[in-house]
Amino acid sequence: MVETLNDFGAQLGDFLSTELWQSNNFRLSVKGLLQVFAILLVARFSIWTLSRTLSTSLGTTAIEEGRRYTIVQISKYLIYTVAFVIALETIGVKVTAILAASTALFVGLGLGLQDAFKDLSSGVIILMERTLSVGDIIQMGEQIGKVESVGLRTTAVRTRDDILIIMPNHKMTNETVVNLTHSEDTTRFSVRVGVAYGTDTAKVKEILQQIAADHPESDPMHDPQVILKDFGDSALIFELFFYTRNLFFVEKIKSEIRFEIDRRFRESGITIPFPQRTVWHMNPENK
Numbered sequence: 244m245v246e247t248l249n250d251f252g253a254q255l256g257d258f259l260s261t262e263l264w265q266s267n268n269f270r271l272s273v274k275g276l277l278q279v280f281a282i283l284l285v286a287r288f289s290i291w292t293l294s295r296t297l298s299t300s301l302g303t304t305a306i307e308e309g310r311r312y313t314i315v316q317i318s319k320y321l322i323y324t325v326a327f328v329i330a331l332e333t334i335g336v337k338v339t340a341i342l343a344a345s346t347a348l349f350v351g352l353g354l355g356l357q358d359a360f361k362d363l364s365s366g367v368i369i370l371m372e373r374t375l376s377v378g379d380i381i382q383m384g385e386q387i388g389k390v391e392s393v394g395l396r397t398t399a400v401r402t403r404d405d406i407l408i409i410m411p412n413h414k415m416t417n418e419t420v421v422n423l424t425h426s427e428d429t430t431r432f433s434v435r436v437g438v439a440y441g442t443d444t445a446k447v448k449e450i451l452q453q454i455a456a457d458h459p460e461s462d463p464m465h466d467p468q469v470i471l472k473d474f475g476d477s478a479l480i481f482e483l484f485f486y487t488r489n490l491f492f493v494e495k496i497k498s499e500i501r502f503e504i505d506r507r508f509r510e511s512g513i514t515i516p517f518p519q520r521t522v523w524h525m526n527p528e529n530k
Contacts, residue, residue: 279330286326290319317367359396365412366395375415375422380490382421383410389491403491429462429486432493434500437478439514444471447481447513454503455485460496462486478516 294315369375370393379390381400388400388408398415400408423430438447448469455467465486472480483504487496508515 278333282326282330282333286322289322290315293318361413362396362411365416366393366397368416369393369398369412370395375420376424379422379424382423383418387423387491387493403494423490429465429488430490430493431465431484431486432497433485434483434497434504435472435480436483436501436504437475437480437515438508439516440479442479442513444479446511447479450507450511450513451481451483451504454500454507455483458485458496458500458503460487460489460492462488477518 297314375381375390375393375398377390377392381388381390383400386402386408388402390398391401391407392399394412396412398410398412400410402408436451451469452467455461456463461467462485467486468484470482470484472482474480483500485500487493489496505515
């Protein structure tokens with residue numbers, strides 16, 4: 244029995260030592276091939292375990308899914324890179340020599356892919372810090388849109404014109420982006436209007452406050468405010484402040500308020516003046 248086991252062990256050892264490929268740089272035996280498979284299997288199992296753990300620990304919202312995807316993808320690249328290096332070392336490949344010989348290639352790739360790397364790093368920052376979430380209303384310059392998806396490289400934003408804009412993530416972190424959703428449950432906006440000098444300012448204030456309070460999109464928890472903003476060249480400048488939760492269509496709300504201001508002012512005999520300039524013409528004969 245012992246001799247049988249010894250013979251089996253010797254045959255197994257000979258089989259594992261069988262060379263499948265040999266060159267000046269490395270040799271691949273059955274044992275080395277099995278070790279490579281074992282390393283890749285462990286790497287695959289590690290990624291699967293990480294994904295399952297994150298699925299149970301994080302929520303099911305779109306932003307949590309985005310964070311889970313980001314962590315898994317980054318971990319996958321790192322784990323497979325380490326596994327690949329270990330596998331090469333196992334079969335006798337000198338990884339340090341390869342890296343030294345490929346330095347120029349890596350530098351060229353780095354220069355060519357620097358924008359992609361910036362997008363990836365920015366995507367990680369956005370997803371991990373939660374500066375943007377799916378469904379947020381954001382403002383970029385004069386453009387207002389709703390975030391539809393946040394990925395590793397790009398963020399998709401749909402404008403009020405129903406145009407889908409795919410933004411590189413490095414622009415979302417390097418440029419000024421106003422997240423209107425993160426401010427408060429409601430956000431304050433304003434509408435300006437000018438009335439003729441001599442108009443009853445108390446009546447103007449009352450009408451403006453009533454118009455904003457009656458609008459269905461105005462938040463009833465915040466009273467509208469009216470201030471006399473300035474004494475203009477041709478008009479008294481009033482500014483009406485109101486609060487709303489409907490950030491995406493706020494320009495439509497402002498337009499409706501302006502229409503109602505024009506109607507109510509006409510009914511009340513309040514004039515919205517246009518710019519005027521008085522020009523005195525002197526007749527040279529009257530000097």
